[in-house]
Amino acid sequence: MSLRTALVRLGIAAAGGALVVAGASPALASGATGAGDDRGHHQGHHPKFYKGVVTAPGGLNLRDKPTRGSTFLGLLPYGTTVKIFCKTSGENVKGNSLWYLLADGTWAWGTARFIDNIGPVPRWC
Structure with a gap:
């Protein structure tokens, strides 16, 4: 796997994780x-x-x-x-x-x- 492919996959995984955390609960998002x-x-x-x-x-x-x-x-x-x-x-x-x-x-x-x-x-x- 090239370095570029690895970085793209890492970026996608990080963005997906952020969406899961942000969408977990409106109560969490509101503080x-x-x-x-x-x-x-x-x-x-x-x-x-x-x-x-x-x-x-x-x-x-x-x-x-x-x-x-x-x-x-x-x-x-x-x-x-x-x-x-x-x-x-x-x-x-x-x-x-x-x-x-x-x-x-x-x-x-x-x-x-x-x-x-x-x-x-x-x-x-």
Whole structure:
């Protein structure tokens, strides 16, 4: 193997490792510390989690991306209170293109169409 090939492979491996670390958890990327930390807005900080309640009559499908066609990760029953980390734009679901990144055990996406906020509106991801 040439020196150039070895350096290219090393660079690819390092970049891949950085992506894995950066994508491991939004909580890690944000510098969040402990679970359940709801300090509120002070000194320019956002609360770690926001709250919502599932309003989908048949339950809320959890996805690995903010689209209905992405991998199904689970189902939350109607009335479940959820922890919301942040929101982003995604596939439009019945007139609402916002999706929430939920932090209830598994980091998964749920359409905001079927989650009512409890308290402040979540920050953007």
